[in-house]
Each structure stands twice: as structure tokens, then as C-alpha cells.
Amino acid sequence: MQSTTLTVNGTEHRLEADERTTLLDALRNHLGLTGSKKGCDHGQCGACTVIVNGRRVNSCLTLACMHDGDAITTIEGLGEPGNLSKLQAAFVAHDGFQCGYCTPGQICSATAMLDEAKAGWPSFVSDSLEDKGDLSDKEISERMSGNICRCAAYPNIIDAIREVAEGELA
Template sequence: MKDTPDPGPTFPIALPIQLAVNGKRHQLDLDPRASVLDTLRDRLGVMSVKKGCDHGQCGACTVLADGKRVLSCLCLAASYDGADILTAEGLGTVDQLHPMQQAFLDHDGFQCGYCTPGQICSAVGMLDELAQGMPSHVTPDVRKVAELNDAEIRERMSGNLCRCGAYVNIVSAIREVGQGQAASAALPMPVAREVTR
């Protein structure tokens, strides 16, 4: 009688994972190797997230995970258990677009549109990083909050490729939204008034 080799430890075929995607909570049993990108597209039918290179080089799959921009093709879904994932289609509605979505339309910031959802998510995350004072490679003084200018926008968006070459219009769209956010942040907050009856 032959000795059978020890198969080694057994691992679960699927892991229970919970994700909130565009405000809707999902309980899933996933292969531990499943990426956030494949989970969104193949399991949840969220098609705004695009698979471009599948190697983290093009940015087409960019989403916001707990408010931070990530390349979903490089993220294991198991590592994002409990996370809030926001895609471009979750930023606004058809009747009320997110300001970044509207700016991309107004400035014609797309041609074929394949990279656009990732560009929009990256732009929203990038403006938040800028507002938090995170410097970039081109920030002149890392001790100060960077000024929103074209060089900062280009550097911070350099991970998102547009094969059609709509970069000039993408930068214009992001600049408009960023300047609008800066202007609204500079406005004084309304004073709460006591309500009497």
C-alpha cells in the first residue's frame, strides 16, 4: 500500500466579506484572491469601474474606498471587508450630477469615455488630498498647503491615463471644481439662530 502525500492545511474556498458599494451593503462569499475590481464588476454588476491594464498602471479602475482613491485592480476584496466603496456612478444621480461629473461634461473632459469613471473618482480623491494638505512631487514647500494649479493637477492625476488625450479638458474640469470648493470653504459658516415658538 502506497503512502499518500499529506495535502497540507485546508483553506476555506470562500471568505465572507461585507462591502458597502455606492451606499448599498452587500454580504458576499468570495475567493480570497478576488480583487475589488472583479468583485464590483463580476459579482455586483457595477460596470462604471473599468478594467484597463489590470496591473495598476492606467487608473481606469480607480474608486474611492473609505474616501481614499485606490486602484481596485490591485486591492484584494478581503482586505477591504467592511469598507465603503464609492464608484463614479455612486457620486451623483442622473438628475443631480456630482460637480466633478458636471465639470467633465461642461469641459468635454472625455472622448471615448473608457477612462472617465476612474478619472472622475481620482479627481474627487485628489482634491480631498489637496484640501488635507498632502503635498505632491511638485509642491514647492511641503510645509504649506499646495496651491491648486495646473502643475499640481497634472502631477496628482498622473496615474490616470487617457489614451484619447483629453488631458487639457480634464485639467480644466478639475481646476473649476477645485476653485469652487476653495471658494465655498472660504465662505463664513452660517450662524445657528435660536428658534423660538
């Protein structure tokens, strides 16, 4: 058993778990935070995406013990009923979900992606490495390509992200 301290959504949690426990399993099974979903369990779908120290992470691919002391944000830490984050509200307004299974990972990924764009990080489709550029549909799609929606709500997801991006990156 490995003793690990995880700071999740601003609250410190002491975890006693097998050192092979993934961050996703620690969040869901040990801490009861079931918003992050186990989709493929191979890092291919993005349903388990959380934010660790400001960066997007597929929580199914990393071990909980590797994040001792790290700041972890899950969908539960971004907002709550009656007090949604801007992205959560935009996903609702634009119907950016259908079954909702991928939505927590999509929103966590989009939250961190907007911070990356604000910081001027280029993507594969960016015109330049120096210019911030805008978040066109092509740019948003590329930056969100690690998150799969099996219901194909992509146009609505892009609309929701663009709405928030226009307010934050303007």
C-alpha cells in the first residue's frame, strides 16, 4: 500500500491505495468523485480527462501515487448545480452533449485548452508559432482531438467552446 496525498478540487485527501491504482480509480473508487468516466481505459477517448497542475491529463493513464501533492481539478471542482462554470453553462446552452458520458472530460479538456490558447501555445493547425491567432472551428477541433464524443455532438461542443473563448480571449 502506498500513502499519497491528493489535493482534489482544493481539498486535501490522504489515500492509502495500491501503488498500481490509477488516478481515475483513486478519484472514482476511493474518493467517490464519479464525474470522470472510465471510457476506454487506454487513453484514447478522453472521458477521464482531469486537470493536474493546470494541464490536461488522461487520468486512466497515470498512477495516483505520481500525483502526491499535485493540484487536481475534476468536473466536480469546476462548478455545481446553480453555480456552473462558463463552459458548463455553454455546454448546456448549446446542447453540447447527448448521452453526457464524455461531457465531464470534454469540459475539463476545454477548460485547460482555453488556458493553453490564452498562453499562446500553438497547435498543429496554428498558422504560426508566434501568433496567438484565433480559435477557429478547425483550431478548436484540433485542440480537442483527444476527446471523443460517440454521439457526434461535435458542432455543438465547438459552438460552446467558441462562445466562452470569445469572451475570455478577446
